[in-house]
Amino acid sequence: WDGEVKTLVFFVVSLLLIQFLKFQWMRRGFPPGPTPYPFFGNLLQMNFKIHHEHLKKSCTDFMNALLAKELESHKRKRKLVENRDFIDYYLDEIDKVNANATYDEVNLIQTLCDLFIAGTETTSTTLLWALLYMVIYPDIQEKVQKELDAVVGCSHVFCYEDRKKLPYTNAVIHEIQRYSNILLIALPRLSVKDTELLGYHIPKNTIVLANIDSVLADPGKWETPDQFNPGHFLDQDGNFVNREAFLPFAIGKWHRVCMGELLARVELFIIFSTLLQAFTFTLPEGVKEVNTKFVFGSTMKPLPYQLCAIPR
């Protein structure tokens, strides 16, 4: 009970604080929109041990209530000639009369929850690994910084196109994703008909789990699968090369793949490059060892760690 009450108090205080800050910052250009959503997406990041079903349920209820409010506000402000975002397009689908369609408001709210969780937890976990690897491999960090300084300079504002001019940085980001392997197994899928896969018979209605880990760490596909080696994505001349076995976003080109792959790639590139352009990351004084074991969960996160961000 003690732990739960503390978590709940923290949760409520955080929301109040966010709301307060939002009002304070509104006039100073704080982006419009529902501020607490990124917070929700990152709930799972917060090292809370939310074991108890009813606490989990109260988080879900809270999130659903907030999204329901957003939905009502969308319905009020909706202009039928001009869709503003996903919710408006989804409302259009609900309005279409189609007896077989599964579009309804309950589904819409669940989809929004999925998007916030799938879209925040994954990229933030990858970035946690990214910074951890940079403190463990300072020579790699330095090489990225040298490339950034030489190619774009220290005051450049990054865009995704820049990756083409930054092969080493791009290779390091790919290797971070390969090596951190944050989703060992893809989402469960169900075969819709009897099928054959690599000679195996898969009957209709079988739940299939694709083992991403087996591909990202396959000794037959990677020169040094157990080492953090950006060379996996570079040719002899230092050009970036994509690898067939780089499949952190889904195994194969199935109908169901990661919907946010491009968004994730853009975010990872821009955030990682911007951070390394501005800071050098080191271990705090006196810390000699780093634990790289992962904590098993919805994504495989590193254990909590501390580092110093030194402005360059």
Ligand code: HEM
């Ligand atoms: C480093 C970042 C990310 C990784 C490694 C990742 C990985 C994955 C994987 C492995 C799947 C399962 C694919 C399958 O079963 O075939 C998936 C599904 C999904 N991802 Fe991501 N993802 C990332 C970022 C994002 C972002 C930013 C979004 C944005 C909204 C997102 C939205 C989704 C959604 C909605 C699905 C379910 C798609 C479906 O069921 O059809 N992901 N992701």
